Amino acid sequence: MRPRRIVIAGGGTAGWMGAAAIARTMGQTVDLTLVESEQIGTVGVGESTIPPLVNYNRLLGIAEADFMRATQATFKLGILFDGWKDGGDRYFHSFGSTGKDHWSAGFQHFWLHGLSKGHTQRHRSDSCRWRA
Numbered sequence: 865m866r867p868r869r870i871v872i873a874g875g876g877t878a879g880w881m882g883a884a885a886i887a888r889t890m891g892q893t894v895d896l897t898l899v900e901s902e903q904i905g906t907v908g909v910g911e912s913t914i915p916p917l918v919n920y921n922r923l924l925g926i927a928e929a930d931f932m933r934a935t936q937a938t939f940k941l942g943i944l945f946d947g948w949k950d951g952g953d954r955y956f957h958s959f960g961s962t963g964k965d966h967w968s969a970g971f972q973h974f975w976l977h978g979l980s981k982g983h984t985q986r987h988r989s990d991s992c993r994w995r996a
């Protein structure tokens with residue numbers, strides 16, 4: 865079987881991460897080329913690592929401790945959105961569990977139900993407050 869040819873148009877984080885994943889998973893079965901231009905600058909949208917990066921690093925055989933040390937990284941536990949709804953609200957999107965779940969439903973369902981019944985207590989996370 866002849867190798868398939870894959871061309872990735874564009875470098876940056878997405879291009880190089882995609883190329884690394886394809887090279888790792890498809891190996892010699894593909895002829896992989898990444899094309900990027902020095903004349904095209906960084907998009908600058910802001911880059912973030914979210915929990916699936918752990919699986920990506922495992923796929924590439926990168927040890928988490930080595931990765932964290934080499935990149936001087938920290939664990940990101942969530943994202944805080946200021947001015948989310950009406951300009952004054954905040955929303956914290958957690959990358960893990962918040963509140964105590966029950967076997968019948970997640971915590972957020974009980975909290976939102978309480979709001980519909982007139983409860984005014986805000987949901988509190990470790991670093992901020994948010995409301996529906």
